[in-house]
Amino acid sequence: MSLDLQGLALPQPLGDAMTRLAQVGVTLARIIARNGIDTNLAEARGVNIGGDGQKALDVIADEAFMDALMGSAVRYYASEEQDDVVELQPEGSLALAIDPLDGSSNIDVNVSIGTIFSIFPVAEGPNESFLRKGSEQLAGGYIIFGPQCCIVATFGDGVIQWVLDPDTGVFERVPSPRSLPEDTTEYAINASNYRHWPHPIRAFIDDCVAGAEGPRGKNFNMRWVASLVAETHRILTRGGIFLYPGDQRKGYERGRLRHVYECAPIAFLITQAGGAATDGAEPILEALPEKLHARTPFVFGSPAKVARVAAYHDLPEEETSALFNTRGLFRS
């Protein structure tokens, strides 16, 4: 058994699917550790339906998960790397969405990468099984391949964490992340896109950057790993906020991250850890993705910080384009 599920009382099909995901996690951790010895996992391959260039590891991971889930209770397999939903077997009761390899720009620089997964009960058809509210997920989580390989997941009753013991190849349960700390002054955003952002996001970040001299009256720190799993792991561990807003670049009107494969499962985890996750204003878990590969703006972290971003969206236009010291948000 590659995953310690003792005491969790998961239904057998779900437990089996989780165990298979963990087995692939063990295999991928070993493959990733050997990158450069006899293969180059960052080598360019095709282009996926979302328009992203695929790397060798994107394809290896996708095939490994699909193969491992054959013969499990997973009927429908929806992957960021596949054009359409794949039916693995007609009898299964589960539908699994996956970003097989998240953070692919980090493969060749030895920085944390991961896998994000989301499990639903099957609905009437393949697409219907995924085009639904994230609040209907049975499970959501990620595997992180970093200095440690971990699985962090929720089954709707808090967050559970496992660490891979490299000596035994077993993911051992460790104490779960506690509720997100509220007072962390870290934000994560790709600030190189500043000029493309909508005014409320610019205003929010301007006020963080203004630090102790600005309206927030304190200094902030910024982090950007460019792996959603790594940002999530940090925020689950020590709080903060993540933003990937929509912006004015062509193709980025709804941001970069995929609703089904990335945002819904991370939103499920974060809310189970006492955090909040929105598209900037509305909860992600209540939103309906309009298509399989749909993107959505994504903001998550400590609830008060996420609510603050929403408050900036409610400001009148002249205030978000104004300098911070004239914004009504801070005058009362």
Ligand SMILES: O=P(O)(O)OC[C@H]1O[C@](O)(COP(=O)(O)O)[C@@H](O)[C@@H]1O
């Ligand atoms: O390069 P950018 O625009 O900062 O985007 C980084 C984001 O893109 C992603 O790498 C997208 O995931 P993929 O690697 O699965 O395409 C996220 O993990 C990360 O948050």
Ligand SMILES: [Mg+2]
């Ligand atoms: Mg990704």
Ligand SMILES: [Mg+2]
């Ligand atoms: Mg990916």
